[in-house]
Amino acid sequence: MDGDCMALVYEYMQEGTLQDKLTNNARPPTWKQRIRIAYESALGTKTLDNLENTCTTIWLEYLHKACNPPLIHRDVKTSNILLNANLEAKIADFGLSRAFNNDVSSHVSTAIVGTPGYLDPEYYSSYQLSEKSDVFSFGVVLLEIITGQPPIIGGPEGGHVTNWVSQRLSRGDIESIIDPRMYGQYDINSVWKVTDLARKCTENSSANRPTMNLVVMELKESLDLEISTERTRSGSTTNTYPHNYSRNDNFVSDVSQNSAFEMAYMGGPAPGPSAR
Template sequence: MVPVVVVASIGVVAVLLLLIIYVTRKKRPLKALRPSIVGKKRSLTYEEVKEMTNNFARVVGEGGFGIVYHGFLNRNEQVAAKVLSHSSSQGYEQFKAEVELLIRVHHINLVSLVGYCDDGNHFVLIYEYMPNEDLRKHLSGQCASSLLSWESRLRIAAETAQGLEYLHIASKPPMIHRDVKSTNILLDELFQAKLGDFGLSRSFPIGSETHVSTNVVGSPGYLDPEYNRTNWLTEKSDVYSFGVVILEIITSRNVIDQTRENPYIVEWVGSRLANGDIDNIVDSSLVGDYDSSSMWKALELAMSCVSPTSSGRPNMSQVASELKACLFSENSRKGGRSDVESKSSNELSMSNGLVENPHAR
């Protein structure tokens, strides 16, 4: 009789254990994917995120991923908490991709991931806070207190180029950002540029393989036409998008403006260059306060970046080097010392198209 009772007891316990496992998995269907994103970055609970953001009191941004809130980590470190919306077209896979990428990469011109929350159905990315918002807001005049000089624009472009160069060359594995645009170039308290939003980033093959075949994603106006046509993604797709950003920096005009004869900025600038109408390309708010040589070099560089075919575009090492030269030229005109020159030689030295120490932190 005793053995029967023991067997029955064991059976009840086994059923209970199976029931617990089933319920747990049902409530947290993504749990099996999650161990791969655990790293050195701090993992927070959703309650900790609520406390950190004062119950999501201050909104500092909004995008396809969800809403971004201001917060304080450890009571004194300002952070930005990007909360995945349940209605977002971007899902857990992109959340996971961004965490895994930012755990691996460390660069002075890439936004740092401070931590993340992967708690039940709550997914939050926690970044260093960038108080001067994004480049687009400054170029469009939304930040009335700040008119970016030509020197500042070149420095921001050069720093962003160095961040992209790091992704393409020094990251392990090399990465393609896939969503380079002015709203993803963020500015810290010193107006140092940092590239953010890595949810669409992809690794790309090295060696004999030259591209990744993938569904087309990106932002209208910045999208590489060759990639859009062939579904073949290469690092030159980022180069195209960055070329569009340089055109924004030069003109301060919208990437797409349906009121223009040529709505897309690449076509608009190209048509004016073809007609010799150069004066109306440069942002009038600069009122001629720029080194003309560096301006035209930057314009030529931008147009080479937006070549219709990837083979006609420079790589990001070449782009970064050219922008650095433009910045030195502008500062020589002003008889001053550039911000770039004041940085360490490690941060800026390039040789034979390769970064000697590509800002790894």
């Protein structure tokens, strides 16, 4: 602090942002690294006894459940997830965060702000912000982690990544959505589990989305699956579809419903979000 001027000083994060890492074709992250980054972004550390430390290491679940009052980040995206030299993740940029009293209401009315592609369509259409708005944005981040695609995909077959994924999964074609730069080095059950989780997070209705606590639990299970497979992985990997996931039943796209929210996804006109 210098006189009346105050500065917010962040720890230096050598590996930049998750967005940088996902677009780095020279060194794309492995599947285990991707899930670990997602898990740490959702949870951080479980050590809650030192508030000074936890304020910089506990993230989405902590903001929603442990802060008093609870906080909604409002701008969860890959460029706001910072990585240190060990690829440990921390969420940054709380300039749009908003407190709410969950003892009184599960949402708060507010002007729309955020980043096109990550905006909760329910928040966009109703101005009703809730912790599930962060869950939606985090679901988009998960889809980026799986696919290596940005939230808005260009080209004739582009559009929002949620629709891009839905169209392929409706044909049971999960291999076509997985980032090819991982070269098949992943546990397919782990990928299915994270994909299913990401789609639940990006449900149009916030009531159908999981809490961050459930997201953390699912990501931990997915990470454990990948770690177990990595220990036994031989030189070649055979990927099979898991028996507990239908190739079509659970992933039929409701394209008409998704299209109704395309303006929110793409950052369209009125009600006019303030993009950052």
